[in-house]
Amino acid sequence: MTSSTKPTLVLVHGAWADSASFAAVTATLQLEGYNVLLAPNPLRGVESDTKAVSDFVAQATSGPVVLAAHSYGGVLITGAAAALPQVKALVYIDAYAPDDGESATTLSNALPGSLLNVPDPTTVFDFVLPAADAPQGDYDSYIKRDKFHEIFAETLPKTESNLLAAGQAPATLAALGTPFTGTPAWKSLPSWYFVGRVDRVIPEAQQRAMAERAGSVVVDGHAPHLSMLAEPVKVSRLIVEAATSITRS
Incomplete structure (x- = not known):
């Protein structure tokens, strides 16, 4: 493929x-060359958030697109792609691939193994309330810095994990707990899924269940939730495989 025939690759980060x-x-x-x-x-x-991704793809790209997402970003591409005819393939990277009525939180907790599934959320999260009159859903959540390595980045060096913990982008409770609604794009688009075998946020079994349901091509690796940093070559190859499939179809 030449650069002019290759699809645009749009990557969406998670919480x-x-x-x-x-x-x-x-x-x-x-x-x-992508x-x-x-x-x-x-x-x-x-x-x-879905609208932000959809608007970006609609206005920043031309020609075919592969949407690839990590974690909570998977919820967004599942919704955004349904309204974007230029999106030809989806790639989930330790990501949520919800069906109608499922949220990131419910999927994390559907099977045993998530270290975020605890009786008291304050044991794994720090919360910040931006405004005195904000509703509960507007609390910003952060993974506790001293638990970030174990939960999010187990196979990465602690020096790298500490930097990532310090620079977290917060997610609201509403973002994580609000169910996806509608018909998921994975029902009509081909998908690929990278499974992190030592993911402590979305258990491996839950990732495989979502991938099987979506009919995804699956690749796995000895990676924590931040698999893009632990296994960048494998993740990149999976995205290229999805991109290459577009030109063959």
Whole structure:
């Protein structure tokens, strides 16, 4: 494929992270000659965040697109792609691939193993209330810094994990708890799924269940929730496989 025939690759980060979590993957894909764009994800709520991704893709791209997302970003591409005819493939990276009525929180807790599934959320989260009159759903959540390595980045060096913990992008409780509504794009689009085998946010079994339900091509690796940083080459290859499939179809 020449650069002019390759699809645009749009990457969407998840909660408690930002576009820098895709830095190694972005660099690898750019070396492969792809146009790579990092979509905004405000982490404020499912409806508004999905619209932010959809508006970005609609206005920042031309030609076919592969949407790839990590974690909560999977909820957004599942909704946004349904209204974007230029999106030809989906890639989920340790990501939520919800069906109608499912939220990130319910999917994390559907099967045993998530370290976020605790009776008292204050044991794993720090909360910040931006305004005195804000509703409960507007609390910003952060993974506790001293638990970030265990929960989010177990196989990464602690020095790297500490930097990531310090720079978390907060997610509102509403964003995580609001159910996806509508027909998920994975029902009509081909999808690929990278499973992190030591993910402590979305248990491996739950990732595989979502991937099987979506009919995704699955690749796995010995990676924590931040698999793009732990296994950037494998993740990049999976995205390239999805991109290549577009040109063959």
